[in-house]
Amino acid sequence: MISAFPPSDAIHAVVLPVPGFGNLLTSNIYVLGTGPVTLIDTGPKFPGAFENIEKQLHEIGFGFQDIERIILTHGHIDHFGLARKIIEAAGRSIPCHLHRDDIWRTSGEYIRYGFWSDEVLEFTRMAGMPRDAVERMKRRSAFYKNFCDPLDGEGIPMDEGDTFSGPGFEIRVVHTPGHSPGSCCLYETGSRVLFSGDHIIKHITPNPIMEIHRSLLSDPGYQSLISYEASLEKVERLDIRYAFSGHGEYIDDVPGLLSRYREHHESRKRQILHHILDIDQPISHLVEDLFPDIPESEIFLAVSEIYAHLEVLISEGRARMSTEGPPALFRASGVQPASAG
Numbered sequence: 249m250i251s252a253f254p255p256s257d258a259i260h261a262v263v264l265p266v267p268g269f270g271n272l273l274t275s276n277i278y279v280l281g282t283g284p285v286t287l288i289d290t291g292p293k294f295p296g297a298f299e300n301i302e303k304q305l306h307e308i309g310f311g312f313q314d315i316e317r318i319i320l321t322h323g324h325i326d327h328f329g330l331a332r333k334i335i336e337a338a339g340r341s342i343p344c345h346l347h348r349d350d351i352w353r354t355s356g357e358y359i360r361y362g363f364w365s366d367e368v369l370e371f372t373r374m375a376g377m378p379r380d381a382v383e384r385m386k387r388r389s390a391f392y393k394n395f396c397d398p399l400d401g402e403g404i405p406m407d408e409g410d411t412f413s414g415p416g417f418e419i420r421v422v423h424t425p426g427h428s429p430g431s432c433c434l435y436e437t438g439s440r441v442l443f444s445g446d447h448i449i450k451h452i453t454p455n456p457i458m459e460i461h462r463s464l465l466s467d468p469g470y471q472s473l474i475s476y477e478a479s480l481e482k483v484e485r486l487d488i489r490y491a492f493s494g495h496g497e498y499i500d501d502v503p504g505l506l507s508r509y510r511e512h513h514e515s516r517k518r519q520i521l522h523h524i525l526d527i528d529q530p531i532s533h534l535v536e537d538l539f540p541d542i543p544e545s546e547i548f549l550a551v552s553e554i555y556a557h558l559e560v561l562i563s564e565g566r567a568r569m570s571t572e573g574p575p576a577l578f579r580a581s582g583v584q585p586a587s588a589g
């Protein structure tokens with residue numbers, strides 16, 4: 249049984265099972281304060297999830313009417329999906345804060361049209377993806393829309409360094425882009441606890457999801473894995489006793505976990521280089537080589553992971569991308585370390 253973290257007076261976890269949602273195990277919501285309370289994330293609009301939150305809140309002595317504010321670690325549906333329903337249940341407006349770079353992601357317009365847009369189709373052509381894989385990706389994106397209600401107008405922009413406090417806690421916003429451009433961690437200064445969203449997760453290496461919707465970004469040069477690694481360094485400078493993440497168990501050895509992430513990134517880069525040594529390859533071939541038998545739910549994440557690592561290899565001068573196509577072709581270049589391959 250997953251327990252999100254050891255008990256504390258002013259920090260409680262509401263843990264939701266998320267079966268069939270990749271290998272996330274749980275979606276974790278955190279309740280801060282002794283009343284009124286602050287909610288960190290809301291979980292997805294999964295069948296039964298809303299009632300489950302209500303029951304777990306009740307067990308710790310609260311109801312939706314006791315929520316003073318909601319803070320979203322980022323704009324992914326499994327983190328903001330139930331925000332609107334919770335606000336409606338409270339019967340009054342509740343401020344809902346998230347980083348300005350992810351607000352557009354929670355809008356009705358993006359959820360209706362952006363999940364599958366011309367930009368996405370253009371990207372699948374660039375990646376050289378076969379028609380059946382594109383169809384499977386499209387089906388999946390339609391499926392995801394079911395798990396959230398949009399936040400139109402409710403999202404209040406928050407920024408690096410903003411603080412929120414209440415009875416028994418004070419948290420500071422640490423902007424940690426990479427998993428998404430507006431991903432944030434929240435650092436509780438008194439207990440040295442980091443609410444790490446999807447930036448740091450114990451049982452999986454978080455995906456630095458590539459950003460297809462370039463036109464919506466405040467930084468048009470954003471590259472997900474490069475930003476993600478810089479954000480890991482930012483977290484490394486904090487004095488952290490526990491990290492409480494958006495999914496799975498709490499973490500008590502953040503430095504150890506970060507070094508495992510870095511090993512994972514290096515080994516993935518070596519794997520990719522091995523497949524593009526002396527040969528031009530589109531992303532679709534690399535997906536087949538590295539992730540044979542990929543389930544439908546994971547195709548986009550696999551493409552994203554490879555693309556993000558290729559961006560780093562290019563920035564390091566270890567790979568190059570052809571300007572012809574589509575599809576874009578990638579090939580190792582420059583001096584490769586002896587261990588490559």
Ligand SMILES: [Zn+2]
Pocket residue numbers: 322324427446
């Ligand atoms: Zn996420």
